[in-house]
Amino acid sequence: MHPVISTLSRVFDMPSEHIGDELRLRAVASWDNLTAVELQVHLEHELGTTLDNGLIEHIESVGQLRAFYDERLAELSTTDDLAEIDIPEDASAVAPALPRMQRPDPEQSPAAPDVADMIVGETGISEVDPDRGRLAYRGYPIEELAGRVTFEGVVHLLIRGWLPDPDELRAFRARLAAARELPAMVATNLVLNAGCSTSSVLRTAVSALAVAAEADADPAAHIGLGERLIARIPTIFAIQQAARTGRRMISPDPELSHAENILHMLDLPRDPERVRLVDLCLVLQAEHGCNASAFAARVAAGTGADTFAAITVALATFTGPLHGGSANQVVDQAQETENPDAAAAYLRGRADQAAAVRTGPVPYAMEDPRVGPLREAARGFRASPGRDHVLKVLDAVRTAAHPSKGPRPYLTVDCYAAAIYHLLGMPSDLFVPMFAAARVPGWLAHVEEQRAQQGRIHPRLRYVGPRNLRHLPGPA
Template sequence: MDVETTISKIDLAGQVSFEEAAFLLLYKHIPKRAELIAFSTRLSKARALPLQIVELIKTLRHARPMTVLRTAVSALGAVQEQQADRASRIDPRERLIARIPTIFATHHACRSGAALPVPHAGFGHSKNLLAMLGLAHDDLRVRLTDIGLVTQAEQGTGASAFAARVAVNAGADIFAAITAALGSFDGPGQGGAIAETAAMLKEIGSPDRAKEYVRKHRKKAGEDPRAQHLRAAAEELAAITRRGTTLEILEALHMLGADAGLRGWTVAFYEQLGIPEDLYLPMSAASRITGWLAHIDEETGGRT
């Protein structure tokens, strides 16, 4: 069963947790209750970073979050080669899913001078992610974060997924393949465009300036059906946070036929959650890792 067939089996966003979606992408079927509990437990046990990775992140505290994430993922491969990973019995795919949030949360703490985050064993994936970043992690935000992560989990064979496929096809290991995917995803032609979208929304500044911006830049409509899930999540949070300017700008663009699409509503959603702007891309990578791993499995016939 290929990746697209797996994803199309159900409308994932809003219907399943991130753990259920990740399991589906890795193992090609919806988990039974016992399977989901076991999978979630393994993710929880794999969250803590090896000491070598924590020390590496400390030395890179002034680097860009995506640079640190890419470097740390590559270094995890070296730690495994040295047989120094206490969680080595856990599938490396599951370790990567579990640890990407810990990597960028640890880096964020280092650069902020805060205490290093400790993964919460009793929390699900989304709740733990929010808690490690020091953000509110009530039931509403956890549910909406699940929706945000699931919405972006798999987006077809774009440049980043293709980079991962090329790497494993050449015989590279899974850590090298995900490093390649992260490097590609960081580019402005892929996930890096999220930063450009955030800058665009800042430049517009207010809904009444949207028409002038569209006239000058001739932005074309770019609707994405997946954006509806992030839009609904952002609007639900805005009712609580009262931070609505970005949502109003996006609505104005939509009315002008210049929809900012999935990236625009991703920015709005992360803003409502309180995610720092330079963590928007690592947050998206924490979601996309599941899709990349599914593409790797498809490319290798499951021999990862």
Template sequence: MTSSPAPQAASVPVPFRPGLEGVPATQSAICDIDGIRGLLTYRGYPLEQLAANSTFLETAYLLIWGELPTIFQLRDFEQEVQMHRRVSFRIRDMMKCFPAGGHPMDALQASAASLGLFYSRRALDDPQYVFDAVVRLIAKIPTMVAAFQLIRKGQDPIQPRDDLAYSANFLYMLTEREPDPIAARIFDRCLILHAEHSLNASTFSARVTASTLTDPYAVVASAVGTLAGPLHGGANEDVLEMLEEIGTVDAVESWLDQAIKARKKIMGFGHREYKVKDPRAVILQKLAEDLFLRFGHDAMYDVARRLEEVAADRLGPKGIYPNVDFYSGLVYRKLGIPRDLFTPIFAIARTAGWLAHWREQLGANRIYRPTQIYTGSGERAWLPLESRPAVV
């Protein structure tokens, strides 16, 4: 007698979460966030320790390869990055064809993607290929950002200087002046703060692209395109505009009350992960104060501090506090960086995190293919053109 097949278990509907909020999409050993206590670690190391003691290239090495480098590993990595800072004249010529009024993030996305044409060999199982790709992207992204800034001003790009460290060299290429050592160190610490932050939108984009086993240049280009959106990478520009709109310390309280009443978004406040002040904002505030001691005060900082004080009373009970964008724009402005380069600088730093997730994705890859909840029409019969009802 033939036994009947076992009954199939009824499928359990998966709840829909807009924006995948709270839905685990991967397992990762790169970054950990404790949003209740305001803690952020890279590979287990507290961000505060890295910002105080490390350099961006050392932190990038940690993120990408999982451990702090030895003195010899760091020296070799720094030398390799230094040797690969220059970009092909063909990429510079391509950038000269970009419209001067185009946004630097669009220029960066196109330029990053173009690297795949110059290094088209794809050998994702070859450790040397992976190392070389990491070096090229870490080295060349800053050069391309600085090059477009000068090209759109009608000037030729400045070649990198081999005697300058990573951050000092970028500021030199950008401003045509060798930076003050304090400014260069503060900028380097800013890059550390922005290097990684778990599975945010651009990092998720990078992992989805990486899961198709395309080349790492396409992975970074896709992440740059995602970071360009105003809900992700551009908020620090909006913070400065908000502070300028408020204008003075005395106007803060009334401005904030009106903004809350009108349900207006307070730029630089609130984060999906943190219910306390973003630990990166704490460090950035101190960096801003260090810059002001060296190069002069910025009156907008007083407006920002007062806004934070008043907002703590109005918004703090809801778990809304300053995030990483609140003070970073003030730091970049004091460093003489144009406002529309704030997000490309974010991309320079976050390239380290994107590449770390690229390597991790390759280690246990499965292409991303989430499901959906269909909300369209039921099955319908096709109608000839003359039989279709007129649309009013």
């Protein structure tokens, strides 16, 4: 099938046999400006290059569009092999750039097993049910926890196994609060490297905490390692943020809750509503099954690596643009785009592009149960004028999905958490560190479970490269 026909079939939600050269684009019932933008995004993906803005406005019929496509394809073919064309880099402003993929010839290489949904072990930490849109932490549905249990209570549940009673919670909060201060050698390193990316500094600081522990230079060594890491991630990025902006550094306050202390160290307002929003984001992002970062932590733990190493590996994996590192791009694009519908169409095109190369199932067949509470919380918050533009863009993206084509997860929980952090006044380069601050308890739970139950993870790859090559030495 011609790529233009298959593209129009997707965009118009119309059987391909109904799309002929004589069909006029604007005669289609679903045609509007949003459809025109979406069509251009699809064509850019098919061609592997950007097109002039407003190109579709000058094309009347399917036949004209096919002729343009074939002509442009011929031009590109004379300058580069199509298999080597990169995905347009401007798309990374909305969604993470996808790696260039060349589909294997099924006759030359047998299909690889799909590992995206493969069971590699057992867990009692969380249950992710994408078919029904459900999530539970150690048996508690997320709806039972969100807005009812504080982040500290959820941390206790994840790393100790049960919800604490009031006395246990007070003692646990006190231990976390007492562990917030960083060793001097780590804090000094943060100031010296404040200009580097927040993701690089964060994972380097976690490794530096291991050095401080080995050097017996950690004043909170009497507090459990997991509790120290959970308490200190916010301190790490708060110190870096203060140093890079020339603002005075604010010490953590042991009298404040975890969420309130984050706002305090970032020198942001911390009224009860803002504290509640931060706490809600932390709770909803604390754990999400054996995703890429949790699996990476488990692989490291299975080798016998220490906890610092396992969490550093998780952080490195988490900050990738196909995991936790994409939401800030969505919010940045939302701020820069005046027309929410245009941003929605662009992101929808990128989501379809991702679906075209995805080998595994989508994360949720129904809406992620964490998204609704964050969306409603964001809508109910009275932010400063102009900041709600991001929410309008996200709502447009959500509305842009075609229900008749099945569920499509254009927006993750991270997108709405990022929107909330934006509304609270945080810069976008703090979104990923905030997500990581929430996720550390889940990673720690996976590390301990892997050590206790599972042992080493040793997957295998099927070799598909050349065989029986011979070395022919040249003349001496």
